[in-house]
Amino acid sequence: MRASSDHILTSHAGSLPRPDALIEANRAREAAAVAGGRSYDDVLRQSVADIVRRQRQLGIDVPGDGELGKATTQRINYGPWWRYSFLRMSGLSPGGLTLYELPPRRSGPDEVVLTSFADRRDRTRFAAAYADPASGITTGPRPPSPVCTGPLAYTGQQAIAADIANFKTALAAAGVAEGFMTAVAPGSAYRIPNTYYKSDEEFLYAWAEALREEYRAILDAGLVLQLDDPAVADNWDMVNPEPSVEAYKKFTMVRVEALNHALRGLPQDRIRFHLCWGSWHGPHTTDIPMRDIVGVMLAVNAGAYSFEAGNVRHEHEWKVWQDVKLPDGKLILPGVVSHATNVVEHPELVADRILRFANLVGRERVIASTDCGLGGRIHPDIAWAKLDTLAQGAALASRQLWGRKA
Amino acid sequence: MTAIAPASASRIGNMYYKTEEELLYACADAMREEYKAILDAGLLLQLDDPAIAENWDQINPEPSVEDYKKFTMVRVEALNHAICGLPQDRIRFHLCWGSWHGPHTTDIPMRDIVEVMLAINAQAYSFEAGNVRHEHEWKVWQDGKLPDGKLILPGVVSHATNVVEHPELVSERILRFANLVGRERVIASTDCGLGGRVHPDIAWAKLEALAQGAALASRQLWR
Numbered sequence: 001m002r003a004s005s006d007h008i009l010t011s012h013a014g015s016l017p018r019p020d021a022l023i024e025a026n027r028a029r030e031a032a033a034v035a036g037g038r039s040y041d042d043v044l045r046q047s048v049a050d051i052v053r054r055q056r057q058l059g060i061d062v063p064g065d066g067e068l069g070k071a072t073t074q075r076i077n078y079g080p081w082w083r084y085s086f087l088r089m090s091g092l093s094p095g096g097l098t099l100y101e102l103p104p105r106r107s108g109p110d111e112v113v114l115t116s117f118a119d120r121r122d123r124t125r126f127a128a129a130y131a132d133p134a135s136g137i138t139t140g141p142r143p144p145s146p147v148c149t150g151p152l153a154y155t156g157q158q159a160i161a162a163d164i165a166n167f168k169t170a171l172a173a174a175g176v177a178e179g180f181m182t183a184v185a186p187g188s189a190y191r192i193p194n195t196y197y198k199s200d201e202e203f204l205y206a207w208a209e210a211l212r213e214e215y216r217a218i219l220d221a222g223l224v225l226q227l228d229d230p231a232v233a234d235n236w237d238m239v240n241p242e243p244s245v246e247a248y249k250k251f252t253m254v255r256v257e258a259l260n261h262a263l264r265g266l267p268q269d270r271i272r273f274h275l276c277w278g279s280w281h282g283p284h285t286t287d288i289p290m291r292d293i294v295g296v297m298l299a300v301n302a303g304a305y306s307f308e309a310g311n312v313r314h315e316h317e318w319k320v321w322q323d324v325k326l327p328d329g330k331l332i333l334p335g336v337v338s339h340a341t342n343v344v345e346h347p348e349l350v351a352d353r354i355l356r357f358a359n360l361v362g363r364e365r366v367i368a369s370t371d372c373g374l375g376g377r378i379h380p381d382i383a384w385a386k387l388d389t390l391a392q393g394a395a396l397a398s399r400q401l402w403g404r405k406a
Numbered sequence: 407m408t409a410i411a412p413a414s415a416s417r418i419g420n421m422y423y424k425t426e427e428e429l430l431y432a433c434a435d436a437m438r439e440e441y442k443a444i445l446d447a448g449l450l451l452q453l454d455d456p457a458i459a460e461n462w463d464q465i466n467p468e469p470s471v472e473d474y475k476k477f478t479m480v481r482v483e484a485l486n487h488a489i490c491g492l493p494q495d496r497i498r499f500h501l502c503w504g505s506w507h508g509p510h511t512t513d514i515p516m517r518d519i520v521e522v523m524l525a526i527n528a529q530a531y532s533f534e535a536g537n538v539r540h541e542h543e544w545k546v547w548q549d550g551k552l553p554d555g556k557l558i559l560p561g562v563v564s565h566a567t568n569v570v571e572h573p574e575l576v577s578e579r580i581l582r583f584a585n586l587v588g589r590e591r592v593i594a595s596t597d598c599g600l601g602g603r604v605h606p607d608i609a610w611a612k613l614e615a616l617a618q619g620a621a622l623a624s625r626q627l628w629r
Contacts, residue, residue, distance in 0.1 A: 110537050126605075126607050126608065126611075128605070128606075128607055129568075129605035129606075129607045129608050133603055134605075135568065135604075135608070136507075136568055136606040137568060137605075198449050233412050281567075281568045281569075282568060282569070282605075283568060283570040283608050283611055284569045285570050285571060285611060286572065310538075311567065311569050312536075312563075312564070312567055312569050312571040312572065313569050313570065313571070313575075314572070315572075316572055316574040316575040316578050317463055337538075338538070339539055340568070340569045341506060341507075341537065341566050341567040341569075342507045342509060342566070343507075343508070343509060343510050343537050343538050343539050343566045343567075344509040344510065344511050344538070344539065345538040345539070346538065346539050346540070346541070346542055348540040348542040349538055349539075349541050352542050382509050385509055385511060406553070
């Protein structure tokens with residue numbers, strides 16, 4: 001994985017705005033039609049080429065494929081980052097209920113369980129705001145959740161091969177050395193109903209084994225693998241009533257161990273891990289503090305850690321790194337621009353944020369990134385403006401950190 | 407109690423007054439009556455005057471900073487005319503860049519208009535500092551320009567995001583200002599009005615975070 005050896009590198013958390021043509025092609029594919037005479041595959045290939053070139057032009061050093069292969073038929077959609085995995089797995093059957101309609105589950109002091117999406121604590125506390133379409137808190141379409149009814153096996157070989165080929169072609173055409181591709185972590189993917197596996201843990205490890213195949217494919221192709229695992233942080237809000245921090249950490253370590261099991265033997269220096277508290281535009285008052293889970297995050301066998309630090313609930317948490325030692329050889333990708341506001345971060349603010357981290361962990365170990373994916377969460381034009389300001393802010397910070405020459 | 411300033415009020419169509427300046431001063435003379443009523447009642451008067459900053463985005467193409475300052479000083483003088491002789495120690499001024507949820511990439515930097523703002527005969531100045539376009543501008547006060555006896559009300563929570571500011575962030579923001587202008591001269595405030603701009607429950611949660619953050623900052627500043 002490239003480190004910031006002579007300037008602050010820039011990257012982002014994954015999702016970028018889907019071009020309208022690709023959204024149309026996805027709709028046509030769903031309706032088993034062909035969009036404008038071009039096949040879905042052609043539109044996707046061209047879209048990935050365009051989006052990599054655009055990132056390059058803006059000054060994003062480590063671009064992604066925008067998660068374009070993770071299909072959506074809607075402009076506003078917070079879900080493709082994990083729902084794509086349902087299309088690449090056998091053992092799942094269509095379900096009738098959305099994750100919001102599942103019955104709530106109560107946790108006890110010694111038994112942490114995840115409740116329904118509708119029963120999440122921030123959502124309960126701000127029920128009126130979450131229910132008000134004018135509040136801006138949307139999460140896009142809510143399709144019924146699949147149900148696991150048989151043994152899980154990875155069936156996405158063709159899809160991931162196409163994603164990789166599209167991305168590598170685009171990287172080569174843009175002259176970019178390193179790119180990253182996201183894949184969902186088992187702890188985040190397995191949060192759906194299961195009637196086949198006997199225990200929660202068995203189900204979790206089945207996901208780990210199946211997803212390992214996708215991780216290997218991405219790494220074997222020479223790409224950087226980013227594991228998307230909001231569950232490590234956002235499950236906290238999904239445990240009702242609020243558990244003790246100790247009980248939550250124990251619960252979460254089971255998921256981290258399953259992830260590490262999936263990663264066994266894979267090249268850690270090309271694996272980065274993405275933590276977040278959920279990217280919906282809610283108040284987020286029940287987010288667990290970074291301080292309480294940073295140790296759990298660092299137990300993930302990755303070479304770099306991406307996390308939210310560019311929104312008002314987590315911006316102050318740069319101070320965590322005053323006390324927590326980032327293990328040698330590891331990097332961080334703090335979010336310095338965010339999907340959480342339409343206002344475009346001023347480049348000087350971006351630089352201020354980068355400098356705080358660089359001064360604590362060392363300039364070579366910071367890659368400037370976004371809080372979460374930008375695609376599907378804010379207007380496309382604002383998303384691109386945020387990547388632009390990210391690159392400008394990183395350049396300002398680099399000038400301060402390496403002197404005028406950088 | 408808030409009342410609108412002449413520059414912000416006068417931005418409407420006019421077929422009666424011969425010049426823009428005449429309309430502006432007519433607004434100033436008329437609004438003075440409301441200002442007096444508020445102050446005579448013993449209340450604090452807050453003058454809402456986004457026009458001082460946000461007019462910048464309403465001039466197309468972008469003017470020079472010098473031309474804009476000259477244009478804006480005419481409006482500041484009209485406001486000073488309206489509050490002439492009124493008790494300055496109960497007048498505060500509110501500057502902002504417009505509270506709509508847009509990208510705000512064409513906001514004029516605070517550095518370019520801080521002197522224009524300070525030319526207003528108020529005792530305290532309220533301004534946005536709690537959103538990502540203006541958060542870095544606390545550094546403007548490193549140059550020590552706040553005149554003696556004046557106060558600032560920086561925005562430390564904002565309507566610009568649904569996310570509720572963490573009290574520790576609120577405290578951090580307050581401390582940056584307090585360390586530059588002195589703790590006695592900072593009143594923790596919001597960027598703009600919250601009503602009508604975020605969901606009511608989120609608005610109230612933001613005021614709660616504001617109070618909690620100010621308590622944290624106070625513990626550090628007066629320990």
